[in-house]
Amino acid sequence: MPQKYAAGNWKMNGLVSDLTEVLEIDKGVQDLACNTVICLPATLIYAADGDPRQVVEIGGQYCHPSASGAHTGDISAEMLSEAGAAFVVTGHSERRTDHGETDADVRAQTEAAWRAGLVAILCIGETLAQREAGETLSVLAGQLKGSLPDGATPENTIIAYEPVWAIGTGKVATPEQVAEVHDALRAQVDPEMSLLYGGSVKAANAAELFALTNVDGALVGGASLKAVDFVPIARALAAS
Template sequence: MTKKIAAGNWKMNGLVSDLSDILDIDRQIEGLECTTVICLPATLLYASDGDPRQRVEIGGQYCHPAASGAHTGDISAPMLADAGATWCITGHSERRTDRNETDADVRAQTEAVWAAGMTAILCIGETLAQREAGETLAVLTAQLAGSLPEGATADNTVLAYEPVWAIGTGKVASPEQVAEVHDALRAQVGADMSLLYGGSVKAANAAEIFALANVNGGLVGGASLKAADFVPIVQALAAS
């Protein structure tokens, strides 16, 4: 059965003092039937590893494809796993844009995540110009073909659709737009892999998004930073 997954991405936010919000989330989601993940900055992973969490799982936001080496400032998948991560985001649009990461880079990172025994949250998404040009499905199909390694399964990979134009902008794809993409992705990856929507997901719109047939959860940015904002999203997913 396809897993329901509420994944938070703290991006470049958070100090050790902010980890109390993860414990608040953990307490408040007791009894909810869905997987909850928070992808933290690398500086917070080890600090969170000893927390008395029972429900919230922890992930990284990026990994270098190599397991080790002369890559100053980078972090490897084995390092993330050693610090307590069991998940890692690959292909987020901010890294594709800010760091010029290609589909080939994302594929290599995803393979590294698997090799370290973690689950990859692989992101794909189109820009506003591509959406307006009617190229959305073609762009996503190409990204998926280039980024998703052979051997991807529902156990080692979650796919996140994040329209670039809806990330951090307050804009949200319409239910019809989300459904069109997720239905197309479902046809490509099969029945079991979880498909997440990411793009300004909030408590106010979560229930409508999660009610769509092929949406199995969300990749949530700013609304995952505080328990008061994130818990209602997890609750909406569990109730869907």
């Protein structure tokens, strides 16, 4: 069976003082039968990975394909690993849009994550225009083919479906839409690979989403910033 993951993506949010929320999340998920990951800004990773009793695992949000070099402002997978990260997000739509990252870029970043021993949380998702044009499944299949390197296994890769039109908008794909996509993805990847849904996931809709076949968890944005919002999502996942 695929592993269950409640993963949070803090994006460009958080100072050291905010790491108290990670501690509170950790307290809230200690007894849960699911994996919990918080992907933090690079500046917080080292400080967040300190207590050996901590069950929350830490991730980064991006890695450069190269291990080192003249890439001002970038960070390598090896640097993330050394700082304490075990996971890294690759291919998030905000990276694809804001930084022009292509499927080929995402593929290279995912390979870099593996090189450093990190688990890649590889994101794919369609725009509203693509959804309304009936292109969702073909767009996602193309992104998956272009972004997912050969050698992907359930141990080194998690796939996150994040419809671009539902990220931070308050809009959520219907259960039928999520099920259609996740069922199609399951047919294209290893049957043991975890498939997460992301897009305005909250405590109020988490249980319904996690009840769907082939939804193995969530990649959560804004609701992962506060333990009071995120822990109920993780609890809904563990109960599913």
